[in-house]
Amino acid sequence: MAKLRPLPLVLPSDELTGIAPPAFERAVARARPGDALHRGLLHLCASICENTVVACAPPSARAAVQHALATLSDFAGQKLGEGAVKKARAELFSALMPLERATADAVRASLSTEARPPGQTTLIDPHADSVVVRHAALAAHYAASAAVLSLDAVAEPREAARVPAQAAGALAYRYVGLGPARSASVRKNACDQAAFESERPGAADGHGVGALAIQLFHEFLGAYWKDVSDGERLRLFELVLWALPPDQQAS
Numbered sequence: 001m002a003k004l005r006p007l008p009l010v011l012p013s014d015e016l017t018g019i020a021p022p023a024f025e026r027a028v029a030r031a032r033p034g035d036a037l038h039r040g041l042l043h044l045c046a047s048i049c050e051n052t053v054v055a056c057a058p059p060s061a062r063a064a065v066q067h068a069l070a071t072l073s074d075f076a077g078q079k080l081g082e083g084a085v086k087k088a089r090a091e092l093f094s095a096l097m098p099l100e101r102a103t104a105d106a107v108r109a110s111l112s113t114e115a116r117p118p119g120q121t122t123l124i125d126p127h128a129d130s131v132v133v134r135h136a137a138l139a140a141h142y143a144a145s146a147a148v149l150s151l152d153a154v155a156e157p158r159e160a161a162r163v164p165a166q167a168a169g170a171l172a173y174r175y176v177g178l179g180p181a182r183s184a185s186v187r188k189n190a191c192d193q194a195a196f197e198s199e200r201p202g203a204a205d206g207h208g209v210g211a212l213a214i215q216l217f218h219e220f221l222g223a224y225w226k227d228v229s230d231g232e233r234l235r236l237f238e239l240v241l242w243a244l245p246p247d248q249q250a251s
Contacts (some may be wrong), residue, residue, distance in 0.1 A: 020161040024240045028246040031157040037248070038157050042076040044243050045163045047149035048236060052146060052167040056139040057176045061102035064095035066148050072151055082154060089151040096144050102149040103140035104133050107178070120184040122191045124213050128181060131221070135177025142170030164240055168232035172225050180224045 016025045031038040046069045053065045054159035074080040122128075146166040153160040180186045194213035211248050241249060 002120070017161070019165055021237050022243050023244060023249055024237070025161050027244055028157050029227060033155065033157065037245070039076040039078070039224035040245070041160045042072055042150065042153060044240060045153060045160050046072045046076070047152055048163060048167050048239070052170050053143040055071040056143040056170050057099060057103050058106040061099045061140065064092055064099065064145050068092040068147055068151060072154070075154060078117045085151055085154045089148065092144065092148055092151065096141060099140050099144050102138040104137040107133050107136040116184060117190050122184070122187040123210055124187055124191060124217055127214055128187050128217060132177050133183045135173045135181055139170050141175060142166055146170060164236040167234055168236055170231035171232045175228045176221050176224045181221055186220055187217065190220060191223065
């Protein structure tokens with residue numbers, strides 16, 4: 001009879017959270033602060049965050065994030081020490097709210113100059129415009145917070161595992177806020193569906209067409225956001241797996 005072998009214990013340090021591909025999570029778990037694998041992961045995170053913030057924040061608002069990412073790249077290239085990273089991280093954290101405000105202000109200003117033809121206006125336009133601004137601000141916040149996580153990964157490499165999904169969330173908010181949320185046809189579809197549902201026999205009392213249209217509008221945007229987020233996560237997950245050294249790619 002074959003001798004039974006006990007199953008090996010899984011230590012907390014070996015657990016996978018599922019927030020990134022298993023091979024990538026294992027790589028960040030194996031990385032030790034300052035080693036070659038760790039520095040490569042930091043370079044990768046900086047690259048993801050740079051592309052994300054360029055997509056999600058106006059040029060006038062990006063400076064703090066890009067300075068922090070340049071500091072991170074210099075640390076990964078062994079040009080700066082951990083003290084410089086801690087300083088850049090503190091400055092970036094303080095810049096999150098101004099970054100969101102600057103992005104929101106830029107989008108709000110753009111909306112103020114956007115004239116919709118009479119046939120393309122809907123009763124939910126004021127609310128929908130506020131949603132556009134909110135989504136744009138969230139995109140900037142998620143992009144900057146992905147950079148914060150990348151800086152945190154200097155001292156705690158496991159934080160790097162959270163960066164791709166955070167960046168994907170930023171890109172999803174950006175796409176939905178500046179795309180479907182602004183779309184006259186999406187707004188009209190929400191209003192038309194609300195009018196249809198409110199007139200059906202058995203429709204709930206106290207839920208007027210306007211309130212129902214807003215609810216449907218958010219349901220539409222939620223579906224768009226989920227689809228885009230899933231697509232961006234897949235794209236970034238493929239990128240991080242491609243970037244891993246061959247000896248780290250096996251799951």
